[in-house]
Amino acid sequence: MLDQKGWIEYLVGLHAYWGYAGEACSERPHAKMNNGQHSGGFFDGRLVTRETSVCTTVCGDLLERLQQDGKVNPNSVWGSAMGAVVLAYELARQMNKQTGFTVKHVHDEGMSVGRFPVTEGEYILMVGDVLVTGTTTKNSIIALTANGAVVLPYILVLVNRSGLTEIEGRKIISLINRELPLWDEVECPYCKEGSKAVRPRENWAELNGVTV
Numbered sequence: 001m002l003d004q005k006g007w008i009e010y011l012v013g014l015h016a017y018w019g020y021a022g023e024a025c026s027e028r029p030h031a032k033m034n035n036g037q038h039s040g041g042f043f044d045g046r047l048v049t050r051e052t053s054v055c056t057t058v059c060g061d062l063l064e065r066l067q068q069d070g071k072v073n074p075n076s077v078w079g080s081a082m083g084a085v086v087l088a089y090e091l092a093r094q095m096n097k098q099t100g101f102t103v104k105h106v107h108d109e110g111m112s113v114g115r116f117p118v119t120e121g122e123y124i125l126m127v128g129d130v131l132v133t134g135t136t137t138k139n140s141i142i143a144l145t146a147n148g149a150v151v152l153p154y155i156l157v158l159v160n161r162s163g164l165t166e167i168e169g170r171k172i173i174s175l176i177n178r179e180l181p182l183w184d185e186v187e188c189p190y191c192k193e194g195s196k197a198v199r200p201r202e203n204w205a206e207l208n209g210v211t212v
């Protein structure tokens with residue numbers, strides 16, 4: 001089991017995690033997120049979950065952390081589509097449980113139970129790739145509970161960048177727990193120092209100061 005520093009180094013090596021080095025300045029760009037907000041950090045869960053052996057390792061580590069904290073015995077492990085579908089499957093496989101995923105509404109931030117049915121009284125463990133605001137996880141818990149599930153008191157995530165310690169009363173267990181604030185452009189401290197905002201996936205080398 002790696003500690004937080006070890007996981008950050010590992011994920012930086014995978015090009016899945018980036019954090020702004022030093023004070024904001026015009027020489028180094030910062031990240032523009034999908035929702036238009038700006039940030040000094042980014043985590044791309046796809047680069048972890050696409051690698052099956054890495055996915056096995058991160059889920060094993062999360063499971064170990066969970067077992068150190070308390071004993072839970074879910075019937076199934078769920079995540080939200082699309083980011084956590086693979087993680088929920090792999091964690092469920094390691095626990096020899098069933099799996100499932102929630103899906104986002106088309107027109108609002110609400111979540112629904114997706115492809116798999118929920119049984120009344122089913123004990124569900126939630127897993128996610130990254131917690132940004134926690135809204136998706138919160139709405140997934142609300143949807144599962146409304147369908148009769150009992151959502152267990154832990155949420156496992158690879159990277160908790162939200163600054164939260166719990167969601168809907170469920171404790172967050174993560175490999176990396178580091179708040180990475182989001183800013184509207186007009187309030188962004190990086191923009192104020194002349195740093196350029198770039199979309200991280202398309203500008204990874206520039207963000208990391210690599211000459212291309």
Ligand SMILES: [Zn+2]
Binds near residue numbers: 038039185191
């Ligand atoms: Zn900015």
